[in-house]
Amino acid sequence: MARKFPELSVKELRAYIEPETLPFETTASLEAPGDRVVGQERAIDAIQFGMGMKTSGYNIFIAGPAKAGLTFMAKSFIEERARKEPTPPDWCYVFNFKEQDKPKCLKVTPGRGKALKKDMNEFIDTLQAKIPEVFDSDDYRAKESEVHQAFEKQRREIIDELSQQAKDQGFILQFSQVGMVIIPANKEGEPMTQEDLRHLGEEERLVLREKSDELHEKMKEAIKHIREAEAEFKDKHTKLDNEIALFVVGQLMDTYEETYKDDEQVLEYLKMVQEDILENIEDFKKKPEAAQQQGQPGTPFPMPTRETAMRKYDVNVLIDNSETEGAPVVIESNPAYPNIFGSIERQAWFGALFTDHTMIKAGALHKANGGYLVMKALDLLKWFVTYEALKRALRDGEVRIEDLGELYGIFSTRTIRPEPIPLNVKIVLTGDPYIYQLLYTYDDRFQKLFKVKAHMDDQMDRSEDKLLQCAGMISRYCEDHKLRHLDRTGVSRVLEYSVELTEDRDKLTLEFGTIGDLLKEANYFAGIEDCEFVKREHVEQAIKKRIYRSNLIEERMKEMMLKDIFWVETTGGKVGQVNGLSVLMAGDHVFGRPNRITCSVSVGREGMISIDRESKMSGPTHTKGLIILSSILKDRFAHNKPISLNASLCFEQSYGMVDGDSASSTELYVLLSAIADVPIKQGIAVTGSVSQKGEIQPIGGVNHKVKGFFDICKHKGLTGKQGVMIPSKNVRNLMLDQEVIDAAKEGKFHIWPVSTIEEGIELLTGMKAGKLQPDGTYPEGTLFRKVDDRLREIAEIVKTFGKDSDNGRKSSEEEGGCSGCGA
Template sequence: MPKPSPLAPEQLRAVCPPDSIPFADSREIPAGEAFTAAFQPRAISALELAISLTGREYNVYLAGDAYLGRTYFLKSFLTPVAAKAPTPPDIVFVHNFDDEDRPRALTLPAGQGRRLKAELCKAVAAIREEIPTRFEQEAHLSKRQGLARAFQSAREDLFAAMEERAQEQGFNLDVDEQGGMTLYPLIEGKVVSDEEYERMDPDTRKILKAQGDEVMNDMGGYLRKLSSEDRAYRERDKKLDQETSAEVADFHLAPLLREFEEHADANAFLRAVRQDVIEEYEGFLAKEAPAAPQGHPGDQGTTAEGLIARYEVNLFVDNSRTAGAPVVIEDHPNHHNLLGCVERESDYGALYTDHTLIKAGSIHKALGGFLVLRIDDLAHGGQAWEGLLRALRSGLCRIEDPTEGDQVRTRTIEPQALPLTAKVILVGSDEAYEMLLYGDERFQKLFKLKAHLQDHIPRTRENEARLLPLLGRVIAEAQLKPFSREALAGLIEQASALCDDQERLTLRLPLLRELMCEASALAGIRGKSVVDADVLRQARDARFFRANLLEEEFIAEYDREIIKVSTSGSAMGRANGLSVRMYGDFAFGLPHQIACTVGVGHGGILDLEREAELGGPIHTKGMMILKSYLVSQFAQDKPVVLTGSLCFEQSYAEVEGDSASGAELAALLSALSGAPIDLSYAFTGAVSSSGAIMAVGGVNQKIEGFYEVCKRRGLTGKQGVMIPKDNVVSLMLKEEVVQAVKDGQFNIYPLTSIEEAIEILTGLPAGSRGPDGKFPEGTLFRLVDDRLAAMAAMAAKWGGRNITLEP
């Protein structure tokens, strides 16, 4: 098997030639769309379908990882769509004159709600001012005086008839100013005084009393007629006041009634206001409100203040400045902000509310349009999620007061529910989607469409050209300094570096935007008017410098040789493995020495990481695959009888993944064969049961980590890293590493099998079994096979007792 050749420098990083950028700088990039349909075909397909479908169950869940610009993507997609949609109506809440605890909702064309509120406020203010004035005018007073005179004349006529009737019966009728009546007997035409009456004999008094009672009974008819006249007078007086009030109300309300004649609900409300003004005119005559209200403004219905509160229009949703359908992005979706609420005010310690204190939530402001919510925000919104699901399930937006536990409910109102006409779009991760999908059956019924965002696209010339307008839009919107052609090419390369893939471009544009903003600021510090390639590289290096403190501290431990990892020389049963550490959002690679010991026995290979409970399940599986490979290669004609151990030396953190299984197998084969491993190399790759080397993650960080240690100790030209061949496409190494390879100071080898790794690490061919079932002399596998045979024989001789053998 030929020894693998190291990778050429151009294979280590997919560069973007500046001459492939068709613009001298970003100022020449034409203004493009906020997104390209080809970048997110699945998400756009779902959103377009959601817009076309009606029904409250066809809401959308936009799934994607962070830093994909999910909300910005939605806003960019929905804004032009919403601009072409009809503008939804205004919504106002008004007093319900039939049931004050259930305010009514009126819908009006956009802008008319604000006009109704303003014009009705002016009309009511004018009515309040004019009614008292009208009642004091001569014409009104004259009519009232005429009614009073007519009533007084009729009253006097009745009293005169009553007196005449009493005299005919021998009594005198005395009527006081309060309308009280007293009968006095007449004897010989003279009125009998109380003293004279008391001196009469009892029989005479009895006769006079009986006659007086009879006279009073005769007066009943006159009294009823007098009472009827009094009621008639009061009714005529009230009717006169109401007619005057009606004239005032009609004068000021007639223009509004004509303006809103085509809007039946608004017209009916205005007519109810007119009727209430007429019926409650006395409230406009009251000089002052009561000293202490007894509940809420409804208790002040006889005062001008209470009446004005009843006639006030609550502009609940104002679309006067909305062009097209609304796109509402709620970033704090608690119950009140999302679903609305009924507020209360305190007056003299009493809480009250009315229709003017009904406040809209985001779901109401989005009616007729789109409501965008982040699922992470909803998770902290208390009862908002339950309220949202109830609204979607019922198709109605109800404004409710949430109660928790034993909370005491205060007196409230029940506003009219509104039809839910908004399309709800939830934004979250795939993990959150699965939790909702399997944890709440209502979610699947109400969010039937999933819009899935992808985080990368193929790196083609066409997609690079599509990415440039997006970068230009970022520069324009953030008001950054122009980017030169070379800097734009560097951004294309960075888009691949963020993917760790030469054939892909990231769609995590917010991460690119962060670098672009920092590069623009750095250009300003350097006194440059344009961001060039050097400034962009400096900005990238500065980001790395700000984040790599922990890496520096680890590397310092390698410099001081506190962490024992050799980058030169050779050792038996030792190999340099590579790992990736992640602290926050910063990842870096570090080399580790993998050590293996073997001896005679039946214990097998012991995974010390697992025994110390530091090894994860995937790492354990890698160890099992390693053992299965050993059995498949060397247990064909004899039992594999050995005991031994494998471990990461000086590693005290948890170990997970199988990327070190190739290096572990190399250390094991070295320990069995006695062939030393060249420690100038580090090895990363997962091994299969057939010995194939498979792709791993974090290959760029691993290579750069080993390179950094080697550089500090002095590059010899022999050092390098062996990686799976399948990972070559993942290489987006720093320019420094690429230059070191170009200068012949560092090497990177692509591997397809453990046999290729063995040949590089030990200098011996691995070998393959011949027709006789034996490995050729001088091969590493022959040394391993002979050693295992000797160990099997010794184990049989010593009865299985563990004996460590020196090679």
């Protein structure tokens, strides 16, 4: 008889965190940990390195599972350290007086962008008010009159001199619409008529013509002097205007130049503004009231309240860091191109679209310039244009605001091309490690730009200090989200649930998103009972309700098993049949399902066949397990004979893909049972993969598998002989449901750990497996002896059948017959 294998004790079925071991009564008395991120030392070290490396190319990719709080970690950790970094400058766009379609960018001391805009508005408003007053003053009029009179005097002297010369020569200087005209005069000093000219002799006419030509030359000379005098007058008038304007502008400008003496680009801009104002002083001579009246309702052509001519002096504050503490940290959830790189807006104006530097809008890159821009990698990759443009911006070290409409021919209207802004930003992408691997492999530029990988873990070691840190995190979460605090029984259950998620007693989960949802749900149930604190029963209720909301498919499958639609036996013994265990995922719910695995063996040479594999319903890992199974069979029984048999294995009533090697040991047991013709106990379900050496290897989902078989046994009736056989390496992963533990405590359900196939087959059959003896045989009465004898018998049958077939074929050939048709 097989030896009795010890089953696991109740204490080994689950790890408990006793409330009495927690050094607090409620989380309200706990002080939140100073660091908002717990258990991510590796990732934190990488992020710190990436933040410290200011060299281009050291952008950060935070890789980890979705529920590990990647964005929260990036935000909380980076924001805390970014506050200690210098605040970046403000950026403004202003009118380019040299190239009007290329607005200039100004780098301004942090917080001074708004002040510059306000100062420029006040400056222009003051000029619009003061310049008309100055030019309307008596002092200006007197100086203007003086200049004008000097010009008129000079002009009059030139004309009088010309008139006297004409008179001396017998001509009269007259003025008409076409200018000055020299006309011959008679003796009375009156202009000659045509009749008078006809009575003149030929000689007199010739003399008169010569004098006229001479006077016309003098008149041309006089006109030239008059024009020179006009030009001189205009120069003096302009100089006078400039002196007056410069007096007003200069006084105001001196104040602003003193204010912005540390901003070189602003000083250069102010000089250009001053030059432009002096060149266009006529625009300022108009009174503001006249411009305002143009914008009043009822006017035929409404204009903006601020004159169009004055818009070029407006300052567009693109980035204002006046309230920024340290370096900015921007989180962009929708990385569309305009949201990242900014946009150029347009305004409809009498059926046309126009734009200028005041309509340039900032994007996330501008806002994060000098700091950090955090995005989800998957969101960014959905916008291919944005991703490519971002790589180009990082490579060139500048951010350009380009109009996509013009780029793709959507708009044909004229637009502006703002001067690019120098880019000094650290990009932080968050995403799954698989996305990082794909980008690293297939995008060569990604490798050069994202040299820092911060790999976040999904679990951490379970120690006393980590438990207290998690309790502190729970306290902070309750404070941040206005939830009820937990007493220590509630905290202990939350921590146990954290262990359940890792399926490792020595680990705690770092998927704080899942824990946060549990806290909210437990708070809801505590609120229904109007409790001051969340207790263990509230957390337990939240866990059960979460399962209840998602396990409809599991319940339907159990119902079909109870009705024997899905055939699972839990009592008795069967040859070539065993209960295997698998894990099914239905979206947000994972559960275990028993599977009936059968095997039939016959004489033949085809070897082992998996019906699931032949029907293309199994994956490569499952196929690998079958090949290993064949290797073990040869290792145990092909040492002194060839193995010849036909064996077919099948997952009964399986209508989907089968993958994974966790059933390889199960398939080996059922194969041995079928060969030896020894029944397997149907009350024991099996899981575990097997190595070529016959070792039972650990598998995943052990808790779901045990619970799945327990539920079927419970509904069909617990006999006290039922249980699950698991790999001994999986004992540390057990966090079984309390209902299973209670049944084990009463002796109604059992968990057996096994390490080798020999231990497993002894549990399943009640027979001793047997150990290979020096003579190459197994001891009498052992299961392996039965298997070995049956394989030898099959080999002899195949050998004999083969000889008979050969002899029969030879006889047929000698008689001239056909061995294939019996003729």
